[in-house]
Amino acid sequence: MRIYSTLLLILTISLKGAAQQYLKPDFDAEEYYEVCLVNNIISGFEQPSIPPPAEFQMIYKSSPSPLDNVWSYWKSNKRPVGMIVIRGTSGKGESWLENFYAAMIPATGQLDFIDGKKFNYQLADRPDAAVHVGWTLGFSYMKDSLDLLIKAEMAAGINEFIVTGHSQGGAIAYILATWLKRAYPGLTVKVYCSAAPKPGNTGFAYDFEFLFRGGWAFNIVNELDWVPEVPFSIQTMQDFNKVNPFANLRGVIKKQKVPVRWALKKYYNDLAKSSEKAQRKFQKRLGKTIGKFIIKADPNATLPVFATSHQYARTGQPVVLKATEEYNSKYLDENGKKIFVHHSIVAYMDLLKYWYLKK
Numbered sequence: 001m002r003i004y005s006t007l008l009l010i011l012t013i014s015l016k017g018a019a020q021q022y023l024k025p026d027f028d029a030e031e032y033y034e035v036c037l038v039n040n041i042i043s044g045f046e047q048p049s050i051p052p053p054a055e056f057q058m059i060y061k062s063s064p065s066p067l068d069n070v071w072s073y074w075k076s077n078k079r080p081v082g083m084i085v086i087r088g089t090s091g092k093g094e095s096w097l098e099n100f101y102a103a104m105i106p107a108t109g110q111l112d113f114i115d116g117k118k119f120n121y122q123l124a125d126r127p128d129a130a131v132h133v134g135w136t137l138g139f140s141y142m143k144d145s146l147d148l149l150i151k152a153e154m155a156a157g158i159n160e161f162i163v164t165g166h167s168q169g170g171a172i173a174y175i176l177a178t179w180l181k182r183a184y185p186g187l188t189v190k191v192y193c194s195a196a197p198k199p200g201n202t203g204f205a206y207d208f209e210f211l212f213r214g215g216w217a218f219n220i221v222n223e224l225d226w227v228p229e230v231p232f233s234i235q236t237m238q239d240f241n242k243v244n245p246f247a248n249l250r251g252v253i254k255k256q257k258v259p260v261r262w263a264l265k266k267y268y269n270d271l272a273k274s275s276e277k278a279q280r281k282f283q284k285r286l287g288k289t290i291g292k293f294i295i296k297a298d299p300n301a302t303l304p305v306f307a308t309s310h311q312y313a314r315t316g317q318p319v320v321l322k323a324t325e326e327y328n329s330k331y332l333d334e335n336g337k338k339i340f341v342h343h344s345i346v347a348y349m350d351l352l353k354y355w356y357l358k359k
Contacts, residue, residue, distance in 0.1 A: 022079040023160045023190045025215035027319050029356035031162070032220065033349070035083070035192045039166040040345050042072050042087050047346050056083050060149070065141035066298035067134075068095040069172070073149055081160045082153055084146070086176065088167035094297040099168060099197075101134030101294050102231040103287025104307040107204050111140055113300040119143065123178050129203035130307035131175060132231065133287065135168070137294070137301065139175045146176070150184060160188040166345055167227060170196025170219075174315055177217065178208055191217035191316065195343055197230045198312040201239065205315040212316070219316035222351060224323050224331075224342040233312040234282060236275045282310045321351035 037053040040046055042061075056074040064070055070087040089095045105111075107129035111119040119140040123131055150161075163180065165173040170193035177191045191212060196219060200208075208217065221228040283306050291303045323342075327350060333341050341347065 021160070021188060022081050023162070023188050025190075027215070027218050027317075029352060032192055032194075032218075032319075033352060033357060035162065035164045035194065036166075036345050036349050036352070038074055038083060038085055039088075039164065039169070039194060042070070042085050042169075043166065043345065044087060044090050047344075050346065050349065062142065062145060064090075065138065066094065066301075067098040067138050067141070067294075068092045069098070069138045069141060071142050071146070075158075079160075080158050081162065082158050083162040083164065084149075084176065084180075086142075086165035086169035086172045088165060088169040095168070097290060097293050097297060098134040098138050100286060101132075101137070101290045103133050103283045103291075104130035104201060104309050105133045105136060105304050106307050107131050107200060107207070109304070111137060111304055112302050114302060115300045117300070121179065122182060123175060123200075124204050124207035126203040126207050128309075129200065129207050130309045131200035131204055132171065132198075132312075133304060133306065134290075134294070135171045135199060136175055138168075139172050139179070142172075142176070143179070146180075147183075150180070150187075154184070154187075159186065160190075162190050162192065164192040164194060165196070166194040166348075167196065167343065170194050171199050174199040174208060178211060181211055189216065192220060193218065193316055194220045194345075195222065195225055195227055195348060197227055198233070198314055200313070200315065201307075201309050201311045202313045205313040208315050209317070215317065217316045218319050219314060220319045220321065220348065222321045222323070222342050222348055225347075226339070227343050228314065231286075231312050232282065232310070234275055234279045234310045236279050236309075236311070237272050238276075239309055239311040279308070279310045283308070321348060321355060323351070324354055327351060327354070 034053055034055050037050060038056055040050045041052070055076050055078055057077060059073045059075050061072040062070050068090045072085045074083040074085060089099060107124035108122045121136070123129070161180070163173050163177040173191060173193050173196065177189055180187065181189050287306045288303060295301050330350070331341050331347060
């Protein structure tokens with residue numbers, strides 16, 4: 001009997017060890033601090049005042065893609081955890097074109113390339129979900145090499161990953177994270193989107209936030225940084241859920257008496273048509289027009305079918321870094337010419353230290 005009890009105890013301890021989870025939910029300021037140190041190195045604009053990472057070492061760095069995207073892979077020296085890091089906007093024109101290629105495409109679909117390659121993707125379950133075409137295209141160049149890395153790491157026993165990026169890298173991190181979670185549902189994935197712009201519409205935001213519910217995905221913003229406020233967002237009547245008070249507004253207007261009906265119809269048409277016209281104009285300029293320049297950067301790319309939405313929404317659990325009096329005096333820009341002064345990793349780390357780490 002004693003032998004069986006001993007065996008049961010050993011088995012229980014072994015199972016607990018095998019099931020141990022190293023990444024924990026909820027915002028971890030020390031973990032995000034390390035993420036900032038890593039993002040500084042991969043940024044291409046490395047600040048010498050920022051120390052090197054203490055826990056993570058770089059294992060791999062990709063070659064630049066046609067739109068100058070770069071991703072790198074880092075491993076912890078303390079726990080079996082990997083970190084996938086997406087570089088932000090570089091100084092090259094192709095990288096900026098990717099940001100301005102800001103029409104939306106459905107969050108489930110296919111991107112075609114002239115050389116016969118196809119990128120099939122599912123980034124949300126909701127049929128109304130839509131995402132930024134430029135950053136989705138940027139991710140498509142990384143997908144195959146990321147796939148190989150994840151499979152190799154899983155075979156080596158690594159099943160927990162941090163996904164991060166600063167600025168444009170943070171925007172692509174949203175897309176990478178939701179692809180990773182869907183392609184490998186058994187993985188533990190924690191997301192730190194730092195200073196990231198908005199990646200898609202409300203449908204995508206709802207889907208993403210449900211997928212990472214329970215404190216597994218964070219949108220860290222400096223309240224004075226303008227980058228998390230872009231791209232421009234336009235909401236039309238079609239951007240609401242199907243059941244809404246505007247769905248049958250035309251029918252309600254028809255039932256009114258003539259003077260009221262004419263007035264309400266005019267107001268409704270003015271409001272509805274102006275937003276729909278703006279949405280079409282943004283789609284044309286930031287889709288088809290910019291898309292022609294994208295094709296020059298990558299002749300294999302083709303123009304996709306765009307979604308009829310331009311309603312960009314903030315995504316992920318927000319962690320707002322509020323400016324302090326000391327911060328404002330340090331980052332004072334009276335002329336308004338330093339447009340990225342509040343967007344730098346240094347600025348984010350200063351606020352993180354003040355509010356969370358007291359360093």
